[in-house]
Amino acid sequence: MIRTLPFAIALFLGLTACDQAQPVTYTIPKEERAAPTPGRATEAATAGPTASAADSSKMQVLPGMEEAAQAAPELSYTVPEGWEEFPPRSVRKANFRVSDSSGTAELAVTVFPGDVGGTLANINRWRGQIGLEPTDAAGMQAMTRTVKISNHDGLLANLQGPEQSILGGLLSFHGSTWFFKLQGATGTVTAQSDAMEAFLASVQIEDPHH
Amino acid sequence: MSALFKFFASLRLTVILLALSIVLIFFGTLDQVHYGIWHTQKLYFESFRVVWSYPEQAPFYDKLFWLHLPMPGGYLLGGLLLINLVAAHFTRFKLTPKKSGIFLIHFGLILLLISELMTDLVSQESQMPVDEGGRSNYSQAFRSNELVFIDRSHPEHDTVHSIPADMLKPGQRIDVPDTPLSIRTVRYFPNSNVGRAQAPGMDNLADSGAAVKMNIVATPLEVTYTENEINTATAYIEVSGPEGVLGTWLVSNVIDERFPPQTVSLGGQDWEIALRFTRHYYPFEIELIDFKHDKYPGTEIPFNFSSEVMVHHQNPTKDQKALIYMNHPLRYEGLTFYQASFANQDTTSIFQVVRNPGWILPYISVLLMGLGMCVQFGMHFIKFLGKRRPGVQ
Numbered sequence: 001m002i003r004t005l006p007f008a009i010a011l012f013l014g015l016t017a018c019d020q021a022q023p024v025t026y027t028i029p030k031e032e033r034a035a036p037t038p039g040r041a042t043e044a045a046t047a048g049p050t051a052s053a054a055d056s057s058k059m060q061v062l063p064g065m066e067e068a069a070q071a072a073p074e075l076s077y078t079v080p081e082g083w084e085e086f087p088p089r090s091v092r093k094a095n096f097r098v099s100d101s102s103g104t105a106e107l108a109v110t111v112f113p114g115d116v117g118g119t120l121a122n123i124n125r126w127r128g129q130i131g132l133e134p135t136d137a138a139g140m141q142a143m144t145r146t147v148k149i150s151n152h153d154g155l156l157a158n159l160q161g162p163e164q165s166i167l168g169g170l171l172s173f174h175g176s177t178w179f180f181k182l183q184g185a186t187g188t189v190t191a192q193s194d195a196m197e198a199f200l201a202s203v204q205i206e207d208p209h210h
Numbered sequence: 211m212s213a214l215f216k217f218f219a220s221l222r223l224t225v226i227l228l229a230l231s232i233v234l235i236f237f238g239t240l241d242q243v244h245y246g247i248w249h250t251q252k253l254y255f256e257s258f259r260v261v262w263s264y265p266e267q268a269p270f271y272d273k274l275f276w277l278h279l280p281m282p283g284g285y286l287l288g289g290l291l292l293i294n295l296v297a298a299h300f301t302r303f304k305l306t307p308k309k310s311g312i313f314l315i316h317f318g319l320i321l322l323l324i325s326e327l328m329t330d331l332v333s334q335e336s337q338m339p340v341d342e343g344g345r346s347n348y349s350q351a352f353r354s355n356e357l358v359f360i361d362r363s364h365p366e367h368d369t370v371h372s373i374p375a376d377m378l379k380p381g382q383r384i385d386v387p388d389t390p391l392s393i394r395t396v397r398y399f400p401n402s403n404v405g406r407a408q409a410p411g412m413d414n415l416a417d418s419g420a421a422v423k424m425n426i427v428a429t430p431l432e433v434t435y436t437e438n439e440i441n442t443a444t445a446y447i448e449v450s451g452p453e454g455v456l457g458t459w460l461v462s463n464v465i466d467e468r469f470p471p472q473t474v475s476l477g478g479q480d481w482e483i484a485l486r487f488t489r490h491y492y493p494f495e496i497e498l499i500d501f502k503h504d505k506y507p508g509t510e511i512p513f514n515f516s517s518e519v520m521v522h523h524q525n526p527t528k529d530q531k532a533l534i535y536m537n538h539p540l541r542y543e544g545l546t547f548y549q550a551s552f553a554n555q556d557t558t559s560i561f562q563v564v565r566n567p568g569w570i571l572p573y574i575s576v577l578l579m580g581l582g583m584c585v586q587f588g589m590h591f592i593k594f595l596g597k598r599r600p601g602v603q
Contacts, residue, residue, distance in 0.1 A: 021374040025388040027367045028491050029347065114406055117424050121470050 078202035080195035105184025130161030165189040219297035246435040255284030311586025318578030325571030333566035340498040349563040350487040359481040396446035399430040418457030419472035461485035494523040
């Protein structure tokens with residue numbers, strides 16, 4: 001009977017010792033790199049008017065991002081015909097949705113401090129979201145052109161994917177970067193390209209520097 | 211030896227241990243104000259010893275700052291109580307029909323102590339957020355991180371080489387399992403502020419990856435224990451191949467999928483390097499069909515959250531449909547999925563995923579203790595009735 005006592009102590013100490021985790025290797029089913037990142041309740045950003053298929057790029061909000069978006073200057077624009085507007089939410093300064101027979105597309109206007117990794121990285125992020133391979137600086141030239149947004153030189157990227165496409169405006173504006181991303185069914189996005197250009201032309205950002 | 215055995219079996223020890231337990235719970239409760247429940251539990255109850263310090267916020271801190279009170283932790287007290295109870299059974303208690311109730315109660319108590327220890331050691335808790343119409347095959351533990359090297363070269367699967375963040379001690383060299391790579395932690399911050407450097411190139415410990423491209427630096431912050439806050443773990447990791455150092459990368463759990471992947475290349479092979487919340491992958495996917503958030507009519511007060519889910523297993527015969535709601539979790543493959551939270555205007559449901567192989571033990575032990583009490587008190591009651599009867603007649 002007495003012998004069981006040290007044994008019990010050894011078992012107890014032994015059990016507590018196996019708590020330490022070790023490096024491991026495991027395989028997982030192929031992951032899509034641009035898969036939406038589910039966020040924690042307090043962290044997850046609102047994904048837009050609805051969690052429709054058009055919005056596959058749910059993002060987590062970094063600490064400070066929301067404040068930066070709220071502190072960003074005000075925005076004015078003309079809403080094209082047929083576009084449904086939703087109130088700004090989280091890091092989005094403006095939200096729109098448009099539908100036609102080919103499907104639905106959503107436009108989100110966001111603003112972040114800095115260059116957010118540079119134009120090429122952002123274009124490649126968008127390409128990833130619609131299932132396209134990343135491109136290089138030369139390839140980027142072919143799919144973008146310069147447009148005037150709020151009296152500044154911006155870029156308009158036309159990215160056509162098999163099912164989803166993106167028409168995206170990028171504007172570097174006094175140390176911040178503005179994104180105007182129309183994403184949705186390829187047919188809808190193509191049909192809305194004139195409306196998108198008209199929208200970008202109508203955008204005026206409050207400019208404290210002039 | 212017999213003196214030692216007597217000491218361990220003594221009732222005096224039981225009383226002392228129970229008294230110390232009360233003290234431990236008292237000071238643990240005091241510290242919960244600063245550390246929150248999760249950290250307090252680790253500090254006071256999942257430890258062998260703990261030192262309570264006079265809190266800075268309390269009055270007379272300037273006079274009493276030296277006050278530190280060491281006390282035995284939960285593991286020590288629980289372990290000794292267990293030994294005490296077992297030893298007592300070998301010496302003082304004899305199994306007779308009269309004592310059978312007490313034996314049942316004690317056996318239930320021993321089982322309860324063992325199950326608590328098992329829960330501490332082997333249970334796992336994590337969260338799985340799923341969007342309506344979306345699927346997920348992994349959950350994330352938001353209190354622990356892992357450094358991963360992901361090899362995406364295989365057309366059919368990805369290979370993840372994972373090192374727990376607890377092992378990232380500055381200066382220590384660790385081999386990345388099943389790769390020619392090894393790492394040395396330059397810095398590790400359990401919580402930090404990740405942002406752009408004030409001046410380009412200043413003090414940047416990293417020389418590769420996003421930190422250089424985007425001019426990001428990390429500065430340490432105090433660890434937060436607040437329930438709903440997340441610690442931004444960040445590390446500067448120097449990666450080496452067999453031929454020498456490949457570079458130093460800055461990795462952080464906020465530099466996640468939104469950013470272009472950071473890659474380590476060696477001899478034509480690429481690995482994505484990232485620090486992320488520890489993930490647990492499963493051989494099945496949970497699809498959220500519908501999330502319902504019912505409120506009392508005319509108010510914002512919720513009376514029900516429920517998630518209709520479909521479980522898609524790699525083996526289709528194990529597919530299953532389920533409705534998860536308050537007090538009605540889904541138990542599947544040794545895991546329990548509880549309805550924990552929701553987000554994104556009720557379109558994302560968040561499940562608490564718990565793996566606890568010993569979950570049934572507390573139920574059995576409570577059952578045994580209840581049965582033991584019924585037997586013991588029942589016997590007393592019958593004896594009492596027997597004594598009364600002659601008086602009545």
